[in-house]
Amino acid sequence: MKPDLVYPGGLDLSATGLQYPYSGAVLRDAIAALKRRNRETKVLLAVGGATYGGWDRLDTDALARLVADLGADGVDIDYEPKHPSCVALSGRVHCADDLFSIRLVEQVRAALPRPLVVSIAGWSVGAYGEGAFADAPPRSQWRGSMLALLRSPAAGALDLVSIMSYDAGPSYRPEDAFRAYRALWKGPLALGVQVEPGTNGGPRFTLAYTGSILAAVADDPLAGAMLYALELEPPGPPGPDNPDYRSLAAAICVTLDLADCSALVP
Secondary structure, three states: OOOOOOOOOOOOOOOOOOOOOOOHHHHHHHHHHHHHHHHOOOOOOEEOOOOOOHHOOOOHHHHHHHHHHOOOOOOEOOOOOOOOOEEOOOOEEOOHHHHHHHHHHHHHHOOOOOOOOEEEEEEEOOOOOOHOOOOOOOOOOOOOOOOOHHHHHHHHHHHHEEEEOOOOOOOOOOOHHHHHHOOOOOOOOOEEEEOOOOOOOOOOHHHHHHHHHHHHOOOOOOOEEEEEEOOOOOOOOOOEEEEEEEHHHHHHHHHHOOOOOOOOOO
């Protein structure tokens, strides 16, 4: 949804940025039904993303009211500045929006106190640029864009970091990105798994590739996966080298040694 959403109440989603082809009341009831059937499921509303700006007009009051009215469990922050302007000086990465991104997390957490969940989507190379990962490939303008936040006290306001560890080119190694994030973030950390082929020439998330990168981090007790996304279908016939979201969900479940991996994904 939009950071500068307009939400007058009454489950009116028309100016929130949520693009469901049904009413807010249906969405509320669907969330309730999902949580009844899956007691441990948490439902978060994603805010921001590549196409929604308006962060300078973030309305945390409207955000909190919508979360409450929908019966959701919190918010996933997806802050993607178009020009992060990150530079390395004396071994430290500094980005133009460092203080702004820290303040965003503080504002969202203030509006959504625990036990509500606040998570954040981290750029693929967002923890690169310093220390052992100073020269980790690939080069990118978003390199190190998450470091200031993860070093700050505001990181303690987060419950989960999900790495958008895909579509970053052929030299990118998701398991190395996980280790770079883990060097600063000690909480639950999820590696992103993409259903559709990327556009930057990176490796396809086949069943074997997905299993290998998750196996590399599976000994971390707070490691997880973020599947992007349910109901997306890859081009062509599905198979081990062109898996659909159901197959990838099963591969994630098995590799991370979770329970009930034979259960059907909706």
